[in-house]
Amino acid sequence: MYKILKAEKLADKIYLMDVHAPRVASHCEPGQFVIVKIDDKGERIPLTICDYDREAGTVTIVTQVVGASSEKITRMQAGEAFRDFTGPLGCASELIEEDMESLKKKKILFVAGGVGAAPVYPQVKWLHEHGVDADVIVGAKTKDMVILEDMMGKVAGNLYITTDDGTYGRSGMVTETVKYLVNEMGNQYDVCIAIGPMIMMKFVCLLTKEMGIPTIVSMNPIMVDGTGMCGACRLQVGDEIKFACVDGPEFDGHLVDFDQAMKRSQMYKSEEGRAMLKLQE
Template sequence: MYKIQKAEKLADKIFLMDVEAPRVARHCQPGQFVIVKMDEKGERIPLTICDYDREAGTVTIVFQIVGASTDKMAELKEGDYFRDFTGPLGCASEFVEEDLEELKNKKILFVAGGVGAAPVYPQVKWMHERGIDVDVIVGSKTKEMLILEKEMEAVAGNLYVCTDDGSYGHHGMVTSMIEKLVGEGKKYDRCVAIGPMIMMKFVCLLTKKLEIPTIVSMNPIMVDGTGMCGACRLQVGDEIKFACVDGPEFDGHLVDFDQAMKRQLMYKTEEGRAILKLQEGDTHHGGCGNCGGDN
């Protein structure tokens, strides 16, 4: 059992929890995720790690209500428990293994859309702790939907906030802010974009034109989290990848976002899953490719 040390509502349908999970906290890195399960019969829910405290043995998760399971999870309070809290899963962000001196000489831009601010935060914090200043763009539909602004401001070199409706910060989408910064003479060696798939798609279309290498996190398409269900199968260049076991981060200029979004819609129905399994054959699942994950 994993005790919830803190439960907080960040915005409408968006919640933060600090969970006592010492073994996960000891080993997790930015970019990885956990799978939580409320009780023995509960659904397995993959969630990106928002923060961690190795000394306190806690891991911070942020989630948005998108269905019955997350709606039920939002009712959990401080002192309640998760039945399972499995992780860390997935691959850490690639910069964790890079030479620090080389990283310090690069100009990196992080772009977070909506709840994507949660997985962006630990990456920016990791950079800050190692003396690397990065620019961060955080976008949301409205001021009320903006999350983790103060936390991000404390670790970002420069923070730029955008709202679609202009109720706070820059009036416009994150792509317009990227164009504005580049137009003002900013030069970036790399971009990391995390948020809704449609946002990541248009960020990548822009950064490809601007010749800025871009990493995206495909955590929005994960379901099972272990490569067995086939939900997160995606085309990356000439290769078939699975977000949960090969990622969740990939070269955004190689990801086929249109195919991924189409699969995401099809996967929601039993008929759609059957069609995908028939069309994709042995490549439908990760790992062995023949595990029958959605049977």
């Protein structure tokens, strides 16, 4: 059993938990995910790792309520425990695999949308601890939906908060702030990492492609069981078919077919849709 040491509400329907899972904590790297199960009969839910403390043996996860199972997770309190906490799974972030000398010369921009701030945080923190301070944009619909601002502020080189409705920080979509940083501030980024809702990643990629900035995206949002078996996270990346949970979750954003991925994940939500997808495969 994997005990919850802390459970905290970050925003409406978004919760953070510190879970005692020493084996996962000792091996995990930024970009990876875990699969949790509440009890023997529970569904397997893939969740990205938001932080980890190897000495304390804890892993921090952030859950957004999107259905019955995720809602059950968010109702759990400190002192309760998960039946399973499997991981680390998926590939570590490409950035941390790079040669340190070339990484230190790079100007890096992270764009996080909504709950996407959770998988962005450990990457920014890792870079900061290795002497690389990245620029970070955290976007949310409204002021109340901005998460992890304090934590991110401590590890980001420059942090820009944006809200779609202008209730906090810069006003408008994250893409407006990308344009501001590049066109008005004259920043020349070597790479952009965008993680958030698929529609956000799509528009960030359209913009960075125009600007000539290589962009990595994380396809966490389309994962369902995280095992490589359900087929929900199948996606077209350039000429290849990939599975987000096995081959990713990170991919070259300029090669991902977002329209197809969004359509697929919509279809996957209904039984009829899943049957149709099976026929097509």
